Amino acid sequence: VSMALAGGVNVMLRPEYPMIMGKGHFLAPDGYCKSFDERANGYARGEGAGVILLKPYAAAMRDGDHVYATIRGTGVNQDGRTDGITMPSGEAQEALIRRVYAQSGVPFSDVRYVEAHGTGTPVGDPIEAGVLGRTIGAGREVDDACLIGSAKSTIGHLEAAAGVAGLIKAALCLDRGAVPPQANLQNPNPKIPFQELGIRLPTSLEPFSQGDEDVYCGVNSFGFGGTNAHVVLQRAEKPRSEEKKDGSAGEQILTLSGRDPKVLTILARSYAQMLSRGRRAALEDICHSARIRRSAHECRLSVVAASAAEMATELEQFAAHGYSDHVIQGKAARRAETRPVFVFTG
Known part of the structure; x- marks a missing residue:
């Protein structure tokens, strides 16, 4: 399998479930999650969907x-x-965290x-x-305390989608290089000795240290039935284009398509x-987005060029005269099979 989609969805469609949760005193009376706050008195249900694409790193x-x-x-x-x-x-919970980090070879101190x-x-x-303090926070100095937080204070408890929501937040923290402040936080819960446990709550945007070569985040997610899950994420190295010594990335292919020749000419x-207004984005990025992110219609063209200016010239000649030396155009073969049509009548 070259890639896979994983995610969760939570939609509140019927009243019976929140009625039972309310009678069981699971839900916060004010409708807000107050994670790790002294006012913590239950959670707020939330709706949402989250999906991630899993793919081999290489x-x-x-x-x-x-x-x-x-x-x-x-x-x-x-x-x-x-x-x-x-x-x-x-x-x-503690047994799980210790096992996951031992198997992954990641020291608690690097989280x-x-x-x-x-x-x-x-x-x-x-x-x-307490579990996080006995594991990830153990032995840390005050200025090296591990940050902890929860997305539930921001978007509520998404239940079936809560795990992927937390995973997405942690991945975004690694991608952006910073942790956002904990929402709905007024006063930390006095029943939690944060300093002794080697953990703390972010009260403002906190960037990761630039000197950290390997940055790791953990994600906890627990189910009503007693299932505990933990994931260890690492900051990823960004892919780099194979550029030449002059700073260019060599010849690029731009592919465009339209429903008819007139639309293709306008495009x-x-x-x-x-492209002629200046290099606001790298030429290889523009070509990549046009090839991968745009829909492919019947009338198509491809142009090969080594610079934005050269590509702009070729495209302008094609738009003006219907041809160019480095532009190839044609029509895609029609599909013989019919496609399903989905209709929402509202």
């Missing part, structure tokens, strides 16, 4: 994909018997941020924080004008 680098993060390790286990559905097992489960419940938050002139 293939992503080869294809010039935007790599947000690399997965260094994953693991799941089970709480087993506890005192109740609202009582997670700190022992099981800069943990996207915690952090539902904002008075029982769950202190247990999870060619539009690209010619954009």
